[in-house]
Amino acid sequence: MADLIDTTEKATGWRGSREVWLAAAREAFLDSGLDAVKIQPLASRLNLSRTSFYWFFADRAALLEALLEDWETVNTGSLVAATHDYAETITEGVLNLIGIFLDDGPFESRLDLAVRGWAHQAEAVALRVNRADDTRLAAIRAMYERFGYGAGEADVRARTVYLVQIGYISMQVHEDTATRMTRIPDYVKTFTGKAPSERELARFRARHGQGA
Incomplete structure (x- = not known):
């Protein structure tokens, strides 16, 4: 990511932004795991000074909290x-739901898998994941x-939809x-x-770049 940062801005005192630091943390997390999300390695990745980090986050714990909020x-x-x-x-509603898990959808499978x-390493994070699962299931239900x-x-069908999608993610099905x-x-x-009707399928395919 360092190549995205203009080094001349560093010379003029540019510190990045909260979004830049968070994006770098997220990239490191997805590429190398939680241990890679540390201030000095991120500063090096961004070609910024370590002290610049503290303009946007109080400490590493605050950055990790921001990662969870982002997820x-x-x-x-x-x-x-x-x-x-x-x-x-309901068939159109389920198509809407399936669509977010496709490659062009907003749901980021790698991020879910990483979190x-x-x-498995932190009870507080496990509680967040459990709450997220409950929220998602409640919405589908x-x-x-x-x-x-x-x-x-409604409860059983919601679980069927959701657990299939999470299974795709957990098994890293390609x-x-x-x-x-x-x-x-x-x-x-x-x-x-x-x-689903042919009209619903045609709209779904068109939304995802697959033609009529």
Whole structure:
């Protein structure tokens, strides 16, 4: 990332920004794990002075907290938002949800996997992950209930959708886009008990650059 920083700005006293430091921390976390998220290595990566860090974060703990907040905003936030996106049917609602997990979607699978790994090392992070899972499941469950599913069925279907997606992430499954697209109609039918319409599928494919 250092090549993204203009070294002449360092000479004029440029300290970066909160976003620049957080982006570098996130990149280090994803590439090399939590131990790589340390102030001096990040400063070297950014070609900035160590003291510049303290203009934006009180200490490393504050930076780690910012990483968790970023994860919650990006991943939990995008999932909850997807459950409220416009949908005429439950099948369209589930397509909206599936879409966030595709390569062009806002949900960042590598970040989720990294935070779940972190949770194995820190009880406080494990609690955050558990709360995030509860929030995500509640949002999906509520979406099903809005389309007339009873509470018990909505809960089981929500778990089926979510645990399949988390399974993809945890197993680091790599499917090419064409293969994933061919499976999506049957996934939707499995998740909802209903087949998506051709019109819904055409809109979904168009949104994700797959044509009509």
